[in-house]
Amino acid sequence: METRHSVCALDCPDACSLLINVENGTGSRLRGNPEHPVTRGFLCGKVAQYLEREYSAERVLYPQKRVGKKGEGRFARISWDEALDTIAHRLQKVAKEHGSEAILPYSYAGTMGLLNNAGMDRRFFHRLGASRLDRTICSSTGAAGLTATNGNRYGTEPEQFAEAKLIIAWGANIHGTNVHLWPFIVEARRRGARLIVIDPIRTRTAALADWHLRPNPGSDLALALAMIHVIVEEKLFDADYVAQYTSGFDELKDHARRFDPERAAALTGIAKEDIIRLAREYATTRPAAIRLNYGVQRSEHGGKAVRAITMLPAITGSWREIGGGMQLSVSQAFHFDRTSVEMPELQKISLGREARMLNMIELGSALNDVKDPPVMATVVYNSNPAAVAPDQNRVLRGFRREDLFTVVLEQFQTDTADHADILLPATTFLEHTDLYLSYGHYYVQFARAVVDRPGEVRSNVEVFRALAKRMGFTDACFDESEDDMIRGLLASGHPFLEGITIERLEREHSVRLNLPTPYRPFVNGEFGTASGKCDLSGDLNYTPPVESRLGSAKKQYPLEMVSSKNDDSMNSTFGNREAVDRQTATLHMHRADADPRGIRSGDRVCAFNDRGSVVLTASIDGVVAPGVVRIPSVRWNKRAEDGRGPNALTSERVADMGGGPTFYNCLIEVERCGD
Numbered sequence: 001m002e003t004r005h006s007v008c009a010l011d012c013p014d015a016c017s018l019l020i021n022v023e024n025g026t027g028s029r030l031r032g033n034p035e036h037p038v039t040r041g042f043l044c045g046k047v048a049q050y051l052e053r054e055y056s057a058e059r060v061l062y063p064q065k066r067v068g069k070k071g072e073g074r075f076a077r078i079s080w081d082e083a084l085d086t087i088a089h090r091l092q093k094v095a096k097e098h099g100s101e102a103i104l105p106y107s108y109a110g111t112m113g114l115l116n117n118a119g120m121d122r123r124f125f126h127r128l129g130a131s132r133l134d135r136t137i138c139s140s141t142g143a144a145g146l147t148a149t150n151g152n153r154y155g156t157e158p159e160q161f162a163e164a165k166l167i168i169a170w171g172a173n174i175h176g177t178n179v180h181l182w183p184f185i186v187e188a189r190r191r192g193a194r195l196i197v198i199d200p201i202r203t204r205t206a207a208l209a210d211w212h213l214r215p216n217p218g219s220d221l222a223l224a225l226a227m228i229h230v231i232v233e234e235k236l237f238d239a240d241y242v243a244q245y246t247s248g249f250d251e252l253k254d255h256a257r258r259f260d261p262e263r264a265a266a267l268t269g270i271a272k273e274d275i276i277r278l279a280r281e282y283a284t285t286r287p288a289a290i291r292l293n294y295g296v297q298r299s300e301h302g303g304k305a306v307r308a309i310t311m312l313p314a315i316t317g318s319w320r321e322i323g324g325g326m327q328l329s330v331s332q333a334f335h336f337d338r339t340s341v342e343m344p345e346l347q348k349i350s351l352g353r354e355a356r357m358l359n360m361i362e363l364g365s366a367l368n369d370v371k372d373p374p375v376m377a378t379v380v381y382n383s384n385p386a387a388v389a390p391d392q393n394r395v396l397r398g399f400r401r402e403d404l405f406t407v408v409l410e411q412f413q414t415d416t417a418d419h420a421d422i423l424l425p426a427t428t429f430l431e432h433t434d435l436y437l438s439y440g441h442y443y444v445q446f447a448r449a450v451v452d453r454p455g456e457v458r459s460n461v462e463v464f465r466a467l468a469k470r471m472g473f474t475d476a477c478f479d480e481s482e483d484d485m486i487r488g489l490l491a492s493g494h495p496f497l498e499g500i501t502i503e504r505l506e507r508e509h510s511v512r513l514n515l516p517t518p519y520r521p522f523v524n525g526e527f528g529t530a531s532g533k534c535d536l537s538g539d540l541n542y543t544p545p546v547e548s549r550l551g552s553a554k555k556q557y558p559l560e561m562v563s564s565k566n567d568d569s570m571n572s573t574f575g576n577r578e579a580v581d582r583q584t585a586t587l588h589m590h591r592a593d594a595d596p597r598g599i600r601s602g603d604r605v606c607a608f609n610d611r612g613s614v615v616l617t618a619s620i621d622g623v624v625a626p627g628v629v630r631i632p633s634v635r636w637n638k639r640a641e642d643g644r645g646p647n648a649l650t651s652e653r654v655a656d657m658g659g660g661p662t663f664y665n666c667l668i669e670v671e672r673c674g675d
């Protein structure tokens, strides 16, 4: 028996360092590495049980071809040779008849491992001249907002939250989605810190807070501007930091002037006195750290909201302090040479130009409406769009087109896999080599395969390498090994990565970027903007989201649905677990909305709007305020009695910046289902 190191590859800011016992190629006792400064020896509930998934009888183990109708999920086993030949033949045919841009890759972050997330696949699709996918579904709106203000995506490291005297979890369900930050908050609170949660939902985190403020979904821009209003009026800002390290303060003051607490109270649903108290407490408690998470930016003004919230630690000078500042994402500090791996220049061979780009949140439109050329083939990996993409009925209609050729690389038979013409068995992160960044801490990690592979599973890297050969691509890049690709990623020459080699990672598994400890990214300004200053200028106009009670959308749908993350699953991953299915089949509602509709806890209810409907079980509890409903997400469609998940209700509407989705601005009505 041997203890081996791995890294959790799920789409989570914690990027945990793992230890696993291995005997004769079989793993047991998966646990958090006690030596990792952020993992600190524990795992979240979902991944503590990961070996149940690894060795599940439901794993997809062999290549298969569809024998039933699209969506039915009936398949027959075939050989890898037949699978690869079929795919190569069909892709070539589509390219010949419609042009290579009729092929659309669709992937997101099923694995965060750099190679299996965006490696050989990118080379393959660039060489093929396929359409490019704008990967916006999660964080691109927030990234755009953060970058507009700070010029880059650096932030306060989790370890420093222990030093804060005030922590604001803003649209951040830390206990559910970022649990390795929690012990640092516990430590801070033991030393007297207060935790304030700003979230329309009473999450596990909100329930544990000292103070929970519930804004109307998508109204955070108004709240942030009102805080700035108070901070400016009461002269609570750090005039010296503002003068030295920011630009555009006068413009910001003009914006904020119009958002007095009274006006903001009407827009946000938070009492005027509470807004004033929040602003004062934030500006006068030192140090104060904001954990902003992605809940805020999944709304119509989400980009601007992030932009404004990011201004708070600059105007109060909080970036100066250990335990101050803010974290949304720190991913950009990992300055890997991604172009060396993705090789966009291969498009020159295939197309002589950049391929067209389709926004992944508009998949329903891409599959049904896009022309010149229409999408005739799609290859899906690291994602389950049949469940997670908005406007699900249109997405499913697209996937059910008889003339669409669909390939899915999957570990489990998801709703998307059910629509595959060819289904390929994928490895888990315990079964392949990869390099990892984190968007929540500053450690680079590396892991080799630690357990034997079941059946005939292959990694994404291997599949796209093999497909390149079948398609006749002779370029040397398709022969490159995983280790060479990792060397390429690490060889960017950026000082943060200096001395971090594959050999060192092989020995140490996890290596801190070359950053001072503690790291205060903007202690002396040095923002990533062209001027080097924090940019407080720009458009911060706010009107209520169209899909909100105060907005202009149709009034027959009076409830605001927030389908945010379920604590015990990971988007649709783990949706096959019974407990997860029960949690994600629940609609939380306030008594004030339930009573007039004759709805009681345990009732079967239909949630619906013009886009679709879903059947759920009502829970009348303290989770939401009147006018808001919550559906913990994302359920597997096929587990639902009507074959639909929450995204049957959400829209393709694009947020204000960065092309991201507006999952959390969604108006619906709820009724008791007929018996």
Ligand SMILES: Nc1nc2c(c(=O)[nH]1)N[C@H]1C(S)=C(S)[C@@H](COP(=O)(O)OP(=O)(O)OC[C@H]3O[C@@H](n4cnc5c(=O)[nH]c(N)nc54)[C@H](O)[C@@H]3O)O[C@H]1N2
Residues within 6 Å of the ligand: 011, 012, 013, 138, 170, 171, 172, 173, 174, 176, 177, 178, 198, 199, 200, 201, 203, 215, 216, 217, 218, 219, 220, 293, 294, 295, 296, 299, 562, 564, 565, 566, 567, 568, 569, 570, 571, 633, 634, 664
């Ligand atoms: N357990 C678990 N962990 C996960 C995931 C998961 O599915 N489950 N998913 C992973 C992924 S892909 C991501 S992107 C991260 C996301 O991590 P988070 O951003 O923390 O997760 P969310 O649940 O999307 O949103 C956070 C909180 O924002 C709240 N919220 C929604 N709308 C608003 C709003 O308008 N204003 C404010 N102030 N709050 C709002 C939600 O109610 C939610 O509690 O988590 C990762 N970790």
Ligand SMILES: Nc1nc2c(c(=O)[nH]1)N[C@H]1C(S)=C(S)[C@@H](COP(=O)(O)OP(=O)(O)OC[C@H]3O[C@@H](n4cnc5c(=O)[nH]c(N)nc54)[C@H](O)[C@@H]3O)O[C@H]1N2
Residues within 6 Å of the ligand: 011, 107, 108, 109, 110, 111, 116, 137, 138, 139, 381, 382, 383, 384, 385, 388, 389, 409, 410, 411, 412, 414, 426, 427, 428, 429, 460, 563, 564, 565, 570, 571, 572, 573, 633, 634, 646, 647, 650, 663
């Ligand atoms: N209503 C609603 N919709 C949402 C969200 C929400 O909060 N509410 N959240 C949105 C967000 S933030 C995100 S990030 C997206 C996430 O959406 P997705 O990126 O689709 O994430 P998952 O649902 O976790 O599905 C990932 C799939 O990748 C597979 N996988 C894992 N590792 C590998 C691998 O190495 N190779 C291959 N081939 N497959 C692998 C897993 O088995 C899993 O089925 O969903 C979005 N959709």
Ligand code: SF4
Residues within 6 Å of the ligand: 008, 009, 010, 012, 013, 014, 015, 016, 043, 044, 045, 046, 047, 048, 179, 180
């Ligand atoms: S999902 Fe997040 S918290 Fe859970 S083990 Fe993976 S990285 Fe750690």
Ligand SMILES: [Mo]
Residues within 6 Å of the ligand: 011, 137, 138, 139
């Ligand atoms: Mo995400």
